[in-house]
Amino acid sequence: xxxxxxxxxxxxxxxxxxxxxxxxxxxxxxxxxxxxxxxxxxxxxxxxxxxxxxxxxxxxxxxxxxxxxxxxxxxxxxxxxxxxxxxxxxxxxxxxxxxxxxxxxxxxxxxxxxxxxxxxxxxxxxxxxxxxxxxxxxxxxxxxxxxxxxxxxxxxxxxxxxxxxxxxxxxxxxxxxxxxxxxxxxxxxxxxxxxxxxxxxxxxxxxxxxxxxxxxxxxxxxxxxxxxxxxxxxxxxxxxxxxxxxxxxxxxxxxxxxxxxxxxxxxxxxxxxxxxxxxxxxxxxxxxxxxxxxxxxxxxxxxxxxxxxxxxxxxxxxxxxxxxxxxxxxxxxxxxxxxxxxxxxxxxxxxxxxxxxxxxxxxxxxxxxxxxxxxxxxxxxxxxxxxxxx
Amino acid sequence: xxxxxxxxxxxxxxxxxxxxxxxxxxxxxxxxxxxxxxxxxxxxxxxxxxxxxxxxxxxxxxxxxxxxxxxxxxxxxxxxxxxxxxxxxxxxxxxxxxxxxxxxxxxxxxxxxxxxxxxxxxxxxxxxxxxxxxxxxxxxxxxxxxxxxxxxxxxxxxxxxxxxxxxxxxxxxxxxxxxxxxxxxxxxxxxxxxxxxxxxxxxxxxxxxxxxxxxxxxxxxxxxxxxxxxxxxxxxxxxxxxxxxxxxxxxxxxxxxxxxxxxxxxxxxxxxxxxxxxxxxxxxxxxxxxxxxxxxxxxxxxxxxx
Ligand SMILES: [Zn+2]
Numbered sequence: 001x002x003x004x005x006x007x008x009x010x011x012x013x014x015x016x017x018x019x020x021x022x023x024x025x026x027x028x029x030x031x032x033x034x035x036x037x038x039x040x041x042x043x044x045x046x047x048x049x050x051x052x053x054x055x056x057x058x059x060x061x062x063x064x065x066x067x068x069x070x071x072x073x074x075x076x077x078x079x080x081x082x083x084x085x086x087x088x089x090x091x092x093x094x095x096x097x098x099x100x101x102x103x104x105x106x107x108x109x110x111x112x113x114x115x116x117x118x119x120x121x122x123x124x125x126x127x128x129x130x131x132x133x134x135x136x137x138x139x140x141x142x143x144x145x146x147x148x149x150x151x152x153x154x155x156x157x158x159x160x161x162x163x164x165x166x167x168x169x170x171x172x173x174x175x176x177x178x179x180x181x182x183x184x185x186x187x188x189x190x191x192x193x194x195x196x197x198x199x200x201x202x203x204x205x206x207x208x209x210x211x212x213x214x215x216x217x218x219x220x221x222x223x224x225x226x227x228x229x230x231x232x233x234x235x236x237x238x239x240x241x242x243x244x245x246x247x248x249x250x251x252x253x254x255x256x257x258x259x260x261x262x263x264x265x266x267x268x269x270x271x272x273x274x275x276x277x278x279x280x281x282x283x284x285x286x287x288x289x290x291x292x293x294x295x296x297x298x299x300x301x302x303x304x305x306x307x308x309x310x311x312x313x314x315x316x317x318x319x320x321x322x323x324x325x326x327x328x329x330x331x332x333x334x335x336x337x338x339x340x341x342x343x344x345x346x347x348x349x350x351x352x353x354x355x356x357x358x359x360x361x362x363x364x365x366x367x368x369x370x371x372x373x374x375x376x377x378x379x380x381x382x383x384x385x386x387x388x389x390x
Numbered sequence: 391x392x393x394x395x396x397x398x399x400x401x402x403x404x405x406x407x408x409x410x411x412x413x414x415x416x417x418x419x420x421x422x423x424x425x426x427x428x429x430x431x432x433x434x435x436x437x438x439x440x441x442x443x444x445x446x447x448x449x450x451x452x453x454x455x456x457x458x459x460x461x462x463x464x465x466x467x468x469x470x471x472x473x474x475x476x477x478x479x480x481x482x483x484x485x486x487x488x489x490x491x492x493x494x495x496x497x498x499x500x501x502x503x504x505x506x507x508x509x510x511x512x513x514x515x516x517x518x519x520x521x522x523x524x525x526x527x528x529x530x531x532x533x534x535x536x537x538x539x540x541x542x543x544x545x546x547x548x549x550x551x552x553x554x555x556x557x558x559x560x561x562x563x564x565x566x567x568x569x570x571x572x573x574x575x576x577x578x579x580x581x582x583x584x585x586x587x588x589x590x591x592x593x594x595x596x597x598x599x600x601x602x603x604x605x606x607x608x609x610x611x612x613x614x615x616x617x618x619x620x621x622x623x624x625x626x627x628x629x630x631x632x633x634x635x636x637x638x639x640x641x642x643x644x645x646x647x648x649x650x651x652x653x654x655x656x657x658x659x660x661x662x663x664x665x666x667x668x669x670x671x672x673x674x675x676x677x678x679x680x681x682x683x684x685x686x687x688x689x690x691x692x693x694x695x696x
Pocket of ligand 1: 609
């Protein structure tokens with residue numbers, strides 16, 4: 001157990017609707033989600049003294065603070081590496097709260113990712129930035145490897161080769177997420193489950209990934225409120241206690257293209273996060289009732305199950321075939337439907353679902369939840385959380 | 391189509407045969423009707439012409455310079471070719487067949503006698519030969535030869551053989567491929583300078599000799615900051631690959647393969663795998679380096695099966 005473990009809790013969650021065209025600015029989405037999260041927490045904007053977001057978010061902390069009328073900010077920051085930032089926003093907030101740097105920190109992510117700038121398209125200017133990242137992109141974009149799906153497909157092809165897995169193994173993740181989303185009224189794919197045959201018949205995006213291996217694109221925003229666990233006792237909802245928060249970046253790390261390591265079948269940066277989570281929380285995989293696993297593309301859900309220790313290396317396909325990630329499985333994964341089924345809000349909607357599972361208020365509630373593990377963007381420097389019942 | 395010459399039957403399908411048939415009919419039709427000059431041979435025009443050419447021959451303007459013969463029957467600024475003009479008719483046939491460009495190749499004039507101010511000329515023309523299709527430096531085309539005859543009161547005074555090449559213009563060069571361009575800096579310049587000269591270069595630590603790709607300024611093994619490079623054999627195996635279908639990408643036709651290749655030297659490099667059936671690519675397949683020249687300044691590493 002670390003000094004961080006248990007010091008802070010998530011006490012409020014808020015979100016806009018999830019859509020394909022929000023009809024309003026990203027700043028408005030951010031402000032709406034933050035206000036909703038504060039309302040949920042029973043706090044006011046004047047209580048907020050910290051804001052954390054993603055470096056990819058277009059809404060600066062000061063802009064959100066202006067809209068909310070937050071009179072002073074003592075702590076603010078932006079976490080890099082795309083969706084890898086999701087859990088780290090809460091991790092940084094927890095550290096600020098645990099050390100007394102801030103009292104109430106709101107973490108948010110807001111975008112019009114479907115109606116505005118779409119990540120699935122080739123990022124114009126990706127190689128032009130006069131940064132180390134711009135140089136890195138120069139090994140990838142010019143030769144035609146230039147979408148998130150393509151970068152993940154390169155890992156996935158090697159995974160299939162090494163472990164004898166098939167596209168159907170990836171498909172089982174998509175089918176489970178859509179089944180979960182089918183009973184979640186907030187999910188874009190509410191009432192629209194798919195079959196494995198439909199997954200197999202969906203068109204190629206980048207082989208070996210079918211369309212249904214790729215998460216949807218969404219407009220929307222999610223925010224969560226972090227404060228001390230002591231203060232959380234006086235607030236309306238039972239706290240989701242942050243018993244572990246960690247970040248991870250591995251050897252020879254790149255953003256989505258760590259192709260030059262000895263092995264391409266793992267996510268060592270996530271393995272590093274996992275070891276920290278279990279150590280901080282003082283638990284192991286067997287103590288976790290729900291997994292909120294980042295599912296932008298299906299193959300990395302298999303690798304996450306392995307890196308987190310829910311199954312052995314290369315054995316995730318058996319875990320899936322046995323129904324391991326179903327609501328009644330060994331580790332129910334993303335009961336809200338994940339980013340494949342509910343919405344793609346860069347992992348923050350999964351984090352909010354983790355809080356609901358702790359509170360016992362989820363639409364697809366898993367029974368007797370004591371610990372939830374939450375992961376963030378995969379293939380990039382990443383982060384994770386363990387949330388626990390207080 | 392010229393008067394008195396029936397259109398070529400639509401039943402003649404072969405384009406070359408249609409052209410030959412049209413030519414045969416036009417040759418058979420012979421001379422078109424004589425077209426009278428707008429003005430008689432006159433001193434002011436002779437003076438303008440010799441002055442412009444700097445020809446001080448004292449015989450002018452008492453007689454007209456023989457080479458002026460075409461001047462007298464020019465159509466003027468708004469002149470139009472007569473309907474039965476055989477060169478016009480043949481030009482239309484060749485235009486329709488796609489031989490839309492033209493260049494004059496030969497011109498030879500013969501003069502029977504000098505022309506004097508006051509004489510009124512007329513000109514008539516006939517098609518004498520259409521030869522082709524021939525491959526030329528300009529493109530595939532047909533040589534069209536006509537003979538024009540100038541007369542004064544029916545007396546032939548000059549004749550001109552005129553030959554043109556009607557050719558099919560070559561297709562415009564494909565637009566330059568637009569691909570995202572890598573940023574070249576002090577740490578990466580050696581690599582892109584290498585591809586430009588057909589070398590696949592791998593960074594090699596100047597201190598401990600460690601090979602590394604992608605490169606960087608400081609050796610992660612020994613900390614030295616004096617990287618050099620070696621030229622790779624270019625041979626390797628597919629370590630992993632993808633087949634890109636969607637979305638469409640600038641500069642590439644889908645589907646295409648991008649391969650992560652492990653070189654014999656032990657480092658991996660990304661590049662498009664060209665010349666391979668996307669459905670048949672396998673991990674472990676032997677490949678060798680290829681170079682994808684985008685333009686004069688950018689050559690990308692690529693692969694081909696070996
Ligand atoms: Zn070295």
